[in-house]
Amino acid sequence: MVDAVFALLAVVTVVSAILALEAKEVVYGAVALALSFVGVAGFFALLDAVFLAMFQLTVYVGAIAVLILFTVMLVRRERWLKTKEGVYKSVGIVASLAVAVGLGYLVYSSSITHVTTTVEQAPFTLIGALILSEYWAALVALSLVLASAVVGAVVLAKLERD
Amino acid sequence: MALIRNLLEFLIRIVVLVVIILILVPILLFVAYQLLGSKLPLTPSMLFNPSEALAFTLAFMxxxxxxxxxxxGFTFVALYAAIAGLWERKLLAKIQLRVGPLYAGRFEGILQPVADVLKLLSKELVIPKVADKLFFILAPLLTVVIATAAVAVIPVTENWVIARSDVGVLVIFAVLGFFPITALMAAWSSNSRYPMLGGLRALHQMVSYEIPLILSVLAPVIYAGSLNPIEIVKAQSNIWFILLAPISAIVFYICALAELERIPFDLPEAEPELVSGWLTEYGGMNFGLILGIAVYIKLYVLSALFTLLFLGGWLGPAPLPAEFWFILKSFIVTTLLLIPRGVFPRLRIDLLLKQSWAYYLILALLNLVVAAAVVLTGSNLIGW
Incomplete structure (x- = not known):
């Protein structure tokens, strides 16, 4: 059952990720990207990390996919016309296939057939406690980066208006 | 000749229909028996023995x-949606000195929702030639599915809940985050000016009001120390959180109005300017799915959330059952969300966005800080 769900999620995630890149209509691409994010959230949920899954949905689908849709709507259509792909596409396909085959071989050749864990699922409140106690410096640094990004965006917008 | 051929065609269709039903019904019954029968006292003798039937019903519940x-789940919410829809029309009519629906069902038009659905069902599904067919059909369906998904984590009482989730409140916001996407899918796929403008407005509005909405929810969450709606309600046994976080409650109410695209925030469907906003090209049951079902299910979700977070959920004096208190409170909140439509004019888009970012965000943050300070200083306000 879990394997079937995993396979389904994998197919959904990968296919919609490819669609996001290859779709002729950019709106289709944006929606496919959202679907791909939903698939990733599904993986988190499968790993019993419901909190992370929900945050994946709120942040990536609710904010990032929507922001991309925003940009698609605001920028004029001509900008989205496809440029020539050249050799990069074939190189990319070969490289990603090589990585996939390599990883697959690695897993297949190892003796791992199944993984069991006895570790109990940690309550999500622990994440908050840990971030605020042990990793407070990273939290402060991140918030400063975000704040400066917001200030920068406002300044850029103001410059353009004047 | 033509008449006979038509008659024959008609007869053949009826025969095909009957055959399909004869095949489908046993299959469905068999599936239902496989799903439920193994756990339930489902026996043929039930048909003649009322007490067995009662036992079955109780076990089934x-x-x-x-x-x-x-x-x-769905039936209750759909019923709530229908009643809320009728209630809205009658209430607004009374506010504006009109009569509202009057004829369907003899008494004050109480069968109007049924009549509406029948009308929408009987209409042709028109898909514009230039529309993007996939998204045009998918958007209303997705809107309903997503709205209904949020219902799963809303507990009516401690026992009447579909999914007991420790992060229930977060789930609702994860689900609410999908609505801008479906609205834009509908708008873009219609391939027409009015829906596009409405869709862009919907996008702006939902995105900017979601942030104060989430922040206003955090105050009760901090007081209760949990994201689980059941725990949040239990924490309110001594004092409702609307008294401890009044600003948050008001911000939540206003942002819920905006999230539901109701007047004074109904710019996405402003009738005088945009015909019907991002719904303009929809008709028949496609339209009914979004406007008749999804919007009112969303209304139920937000009213229920307000009840759970601020009004003590199902807590209430004993003689009346808990379910009654929850539904009553939700319905009062729904009514409060409906009333502005009869009273206020529409806001301008720049005022709308400014209000969200300049006032509601700050107010919600303010109450959040107060709640955090109260909890940190260990004041025992909720009586633990």
Whole structure:
């Protein structure tokens, strides 16, 4: 059952990720990207990390996919016309296939057939406690980066208006 | 000749229909028996023995299937939506000195929702030639599915809940985050000016009001120390959180109005300017799915959330059952969300966005800080 769900999620995630890149209509691409994010959230949920899954949905689908849709709507259509792909596409396909085959071989050749864990699922409140106690410096640094990004965006917008 | 051919065609269709039904019904019954019968006292003799039937019904009411399809699930919510829709029309009519629906059902038009649905069902599904067919058909369906998904984590009482989730409140916001996407899918796929403008407005509005909405929810969450709606309600046994976080409650109410695209925030469907906003090209049951079902289910979700977070959920004086208190409170909140439509004019888009970012965000943050300070200083306000 879990394997079937995993396979389904994998197919959904990968296919919609490819669609996001290859779709002729950019709106289709944006929606496919959202679907791909939903698939990733599904993986988190499968790993019993419901909190992370929900945050994946709120942040990536609710904010990032929507922001991309925003940009698609605001920028004029001509900008989205496809440029020539050249050799990069074939190189990319070969490289990603090589990585996939390599990883697959690695897993297949190892003796791992199944993984069991006895570790109990940690309550999500622990994440908050840990971030605020042990990793407070990273939290402060991140918030400063975000704040400066917001200030920068406002300044850029103001410059353009004047 | 033509008449005879038509008659024959008609007869053949009826025969095909009957055959399909004859095949489908046993299959469905068999599936239902496989799903439920093994756990339930389902026997043929039930048909003649009322006490066995009663036992079956009681056992059936305890299954997840019943919860999902009937009580806190779809049937209940659809019924709530229908009643809220009728109530809105009658209430607004009375506010504006009109009569509202009057004829369907003899008494004050109480069968109007049924009449509306029948009308929408009987209409042709028109898909514009230039529309993007996939998204045009998918958007209304997705809107309903997403709105209904949020219902799963809303507990009516401690026992009547479909999914007990430790992060229930977060789930609702994860689900609410999908609505801008479906609205834009509908708008873009219609391939027409009015829906596009409406869709862009919907996008702006939902995105900017979601932030104060989430922040206003955090104050009760901090007081209760949990994201689980059931725990949040239990924490309110001494004092409702609306008294401890009044600003948050008001911000939540206003942002819920905006999230639901109701007047004074109904710019996405402003009738005088945009015909019907991002719904303009929709008709028949496609339209009914979004406007008749999804919007009112969303209304139920937000009213229920307000009840759970600020009004003590199902807590109430004993003689009346808990379910009654929850539904009553939700319905009062729904009414409060409906009333502005009869009273206020529409806001301008720049004022709308400014209000969200300049006032509601700050107010919600303010109450959040107060709640955090109260909890940190250990004041025992909720009586633990």
């Amino acid at each position: 305890d299954t997840d299937f019943f919860r999902i399809t009937v009580f806190p």
